[in-house]
Amino acid sequence: EDGLNGWLRYARIQGANGYHNKLPSAIVTLNATEGSPVYTAGQELSQGISGIFGKEVEVDSGDARKSSPRDSTATVGTVSAYLNGNPDAAAGLPELVDDGFYLTVSRGKVLILGQNERGALYGAFHYLSLLAQGNASDFTLTSNPDAPIRWVNQWDNMQDGGTHGSVERGYGGDSIFFWDGKVRDDLTRAAQYARLLASIGLNAVVVNNVNADVKTLTPENMDGLARIADVFRPYGVQLGVSLNFAAPQTLGGLASFDPLDETVVNWWQGITDALYERIPDMAGYLVKANSEGQPGPMTYNRTLADGANMFAHTLKPHGGIILFRAFVYDHRTLNQTLNWKADRANAAGDYFDGLDDKFEDNVVIQIKYGPIDFQVREPVSPLFSHLVKTPTAMELQISQEYLGQQAHLVYLAPMWKEILDFDFRVDGKASRTSDILNGKRFNRKLGGYAGVVNVGTNTTWLGSHLAMSNLYAYGRLAWDPSSSSEGMLTEWIKMTFSDDKKVIDVITKMSMASWPAYENYTGNLGIQTLTDILLGHYGPNPASQDGNPWGQWTRADADTIGMDRTVWNGTGFAGQYPPEIAAMYETIETTPDNLLLWFHHVPYTQVLKSGKTVIQHFYDAHYDGSAVAQTFPQLWETLRGRVDDERFDHVLYRLVYQAGHSLVWRDSINEFYFNKSGIADAKGRVGNH
Ligand code: GCW
Numbered sequence: 001e002d003g004l005n006g007w008l009r010y011a012r013i014q015g016a017n018g019y020h021n022k023l024p025s026a027i028v029t030l031n032a033t034e035g036s037p038v039y040t041a042g043q044e045l046s047q048g049i050s051g052i053f054g055k056e057v058e059v060d061s062g063d064a065r066k067s068s069p070r071d072s073t074a075t076v077g078t079v080s081a082y083l084n085g086n087p088d089a090a091a092g093l094p095e096l097v098d099d100g101f102y103l104t105v106s107r108g109k110v111l112i113l114g115q116n117e118r119g120a121l122y123g124a125f126h127y128l129s130l131l132a133q134g135n136a137s138d139f140t141l142t143s144n145p146d147a148p149i150r151w152v153n154q155w156d157n158m159q160d161g162g163t164h165g166s167v168e169r170g171y172g173g174d175s176i177f178f179w180d181g182k183v184r185d186d187l188t189r190a191a192q193y194a195r196l197l198a199s200i201g202l203n204a205v206v207v208n209n210v211n212a213d214v215k216t217l218t219p220e221n222m223d224g225l226a227r228i229a230d231v232f233r234p235y236g237v238q239l240g241v242s243l244n245f246a247a248p249q250t251l252g253g254l255a256s257f258d259p260l261d262e263t264v265v266n267w268w269q270g271i272t273d274a275l276y277e278r279i280p281d282m283a284g285y286l287v288k289a290n291s292e293g294q295p296g297p298m299t300y301n302r303t304l305a306d307g308a309n310m311f312a313h314t315l316k317p318h319g320g321i322i323l324f325r326a327f328v329y330d331h332r333t334l335n336q337t338l339n340w341k342a343d344r345a346n347a348a349g350d351y352f353d354g355l356d357d358k359f360e361d362n363v364v365i366q367i368k369y370g371p372i373d374f375q376v377r378e379p380v381s382p383l384f385s386h387l388v389k390t391p392t393a394m395e396l397q398i399s400q401e402y403l404g405q406q407a408h409l410v411y412l413a414p415m416w417k418e419i420l421d422f423d424f425r426v427d428g429k430a431s432r433t434s435d436i437l438n439g440k441r442f443n444r445k446l447g448g449y450a451g452v453v454n455v456g457t458n459t460t461w462l463g464s465h466l467a468m469s470n471l472y473a474y475g476r477l478a479w480d481p482s483s484s485s486e487g488m489l490t491e492w493i494k495m496t497f498s499d500d501k502k503v504i505d506v507i508t509k510m511s512m513a514s515w516p517a518y519e520n521y522t523g524n525l526g527i528q529t530l531t532d533i534l535l536g537h538y539g540p541n542p543a544s545q546d547g548n549p550w551g552q553w554t555r556a557d558a559d560t561i562g563m564d565r566t567v568w569n570g571t572g573f574a575g576q577y578p579p580e581i582a583a584m585y586e587t588i589e590t591t592p593d594n595l596l597l598w599f600h601h602v603p604y605t606q607v608l609k610s611g612k613t614v615i616q617h618f619y620d621a622h623y624d625g626s627a628v629a630q631t632f633p634q635l636w637e638t639l640r641g642r643v644d645d646e647r648f649d650h651v652l653y654r655l656v657y658q659a660g661h662s663l664v665w666r667d668s669i670n671e672f673y674f675n676k677s678g679i680a681d682a683k684g685r686v687g688n689h
Contacts, residue, residue, distance in 0.1 A: 003460040007495035010051030022136040030077025037117040037236040041124035048128040072108030100144035118236030125199040147438040149448030150478040155209040171406045172463040173456030183224025191231040198235035200475025206240035210288035214251040226278035238283035246295035258300040259310040272314035284320035305358035312360035326367040334551040343571035344551025345371035375528040382576035385424040391446035399454035402529040406464040411511035413473035413485040425580040434481035449478040520625025526598030540668035562597035619681045622666040629662035
């Protein structure tokens with residue numbers, strides 16, 4: 001069995017016949033035109049009930065009046081379409097926000113109402129997810145998304161050196177959107193992708209790489225983008241586009257790309273209008289500027305706000321928004337040896353300083369969860385606490401760039417939850433990250449999430465069946481950040497594999513142990529993932545973590561290790577946090593062990609809260625983490641025969657590899673620090689080879 005349907009397999013469940021009298025015997029979609037999300041909802045309900053239970057149910061596109069007297073009808077539509085036929089029903093309905101839904105099931109009688117069409121589709125998917133897990137009991141639920149922006153970013157290139165549309169930091173094959181510099185003719189996979197995303201409440205996809213190719217904006221490719229939007233639309237997924245700041249010059253032939261130059265502004269207005277003519281419901285733009293060699297407003301001594309606002313103006317008449325990335329730093333100016341205070345972690349805070357009240361109201365700043373770059377552990381980016389007036393979205397990475405590239409099982413929900421639950425204590429008040437993103441804490445309307453997913457043409461989407469739990473959890477957390485890591489996992493396992501208790505137990509056990517294990521064998525105590533920083537970000541290479549131009553440093557020498565980010569003696573980064581948090585990170589005593597080396601430069605013999613020295617912790621953690629990875633293949637073996645052979649073998653292959661590679665990690669890192677420090681392992685394991 002391939003993985004194309006992901007968790008939407010609608011596989012027959014045990015005892016399916018016993019459910020038939022609890023299921024609807026007709027489906028009515030309200031005012032559904034073909035290809036609309038409500039129409040899709042009807043199709044999904046019918047296919048789902050057929051697949052899960054073997055019961056065939058027809059879809060009738062009707063009006064609300066027809067549906068009400070019937071006892072076993074599933075009615076799906078928007079609140080307004082429903083009230084059209086049942087004006088008296090208004091009193092009984094809850095408050096819904098955009099994309100929210102109301103769902104009530106009573107024996108076979110089902111009512112699924114969305115605040116908009118998309119919400120109705122989400123309600124249908126929710127009902128189906130319960131059915132797929134064998135739950136057909138009566139209930140009533142009102143569900144509203146926590147935040148309006150629940151986007152996906154794809155780092156897809158229109159073309160690599162040859163004809164392929166490759167995916168930057170994508171580990172699941174070529175682009176499903178692009179081929180040979182153009183949008184693919186066959187967009188079947190794009191539609192299947194939109195279906196998966198809609199089922200977990202994700203509502204937009206930026207389809208091209210943030211390192212954007214100006215070719216995206218030729219008339220032919222704009223037509224192609226419109227075709228992608230067409231296949232997304234039935235699932236309520238909107239299209240977004242990444243822009244290259246220099247396009248007015250490199251594509252448009254203008255003399256400049258200065259955001260305050262009128263000809264430049266007009267050029268962008270022309271592009272924006274041309275896109276909206278083709279895609280009237282386009283979500284908006286994503287822009288990476290003045291970062292890692294990309295052009296931006298600072299080339300002309302303009303501020304980042306000048307740059308973002310230029311796009312905001314062109315989008316405003318069309319109702320679009322711009323996500324402007326905070327991942328701004330200049331790798332050419334970072335010099336480790338000459339400057340103890342140089343610190344890439346400071347860049348975002350520095351560049352956005354003083355800009356909080358300068359942005360148009362359709363600008364959202366998209367900030368990576370940590371100040372550096374998707375490491376196995378980082379403190380939450382302090383920029384979330386600086387931008388009070390400006391809405392923010394958090395960028396998470398489903399694609400496991402520094403986290404094993406889908407060749408290692410690393411279930412990321414527990415990490416994301418630590419980040420989302422972090423309390424910044426702005427003005428001494430509770431200020432949870434998730435409440436900043438959803439707008440509650442600073443009283444803003446926009447905000448939310450952007451997940452770098454990077455699926456490809458591989459039939460598992462991400463290159464690994466188990467990695468799909470991360471995509472599932474991302475969608476669920478963007479909808480409801482209070483969802484539990486284990487709860488999301490259980491749902492995903494039941495839908496993806498089966499409700500066999502043994503299968504649930506084994507996959508849960510491995511997944512929940514996977515992030516701590518990976519942290520232990522790749523980079524603990526906040527030192528970051530000790531991977532190869534220059535080539536590919538894969539495999540161990542602690543030596544590359546110093547002296548590189550990318551500012552990902554450990555400052556390790558024969559006696560000491562760690563970045564001093566204190567205010568009193570270091571880069572000052574700790575001071576970017578609100579006072580209570582800044583004080584916590586400023587001293588070794590109050591810094592949690594798991595971020596010690598992120599904030600402090602200490603001797604290898606520094607004693608941790610656990611009572612161990614830093615170096616002994618390194619040795620032990622690498623042994624402990626890889627020992628956990630060693631158990632994965634054996635655990636998986638116990639599922640032989642309980643999971644279809646194709647997926648069983650595919651997963652086993654990866655877990656065996658991970659177990660082996662964890663040993664490579666363990667020994668490379670332990671030997672490296674043993675050689676550097678000359679300090680023996682108290683247990684005599686290291687340095688004896
Ligand atoms: O993590 C780094 C990646 C780059 C990426 C960049 C970014 C798309 O290694 O591949 O470029 O971040 O997020 O812009």
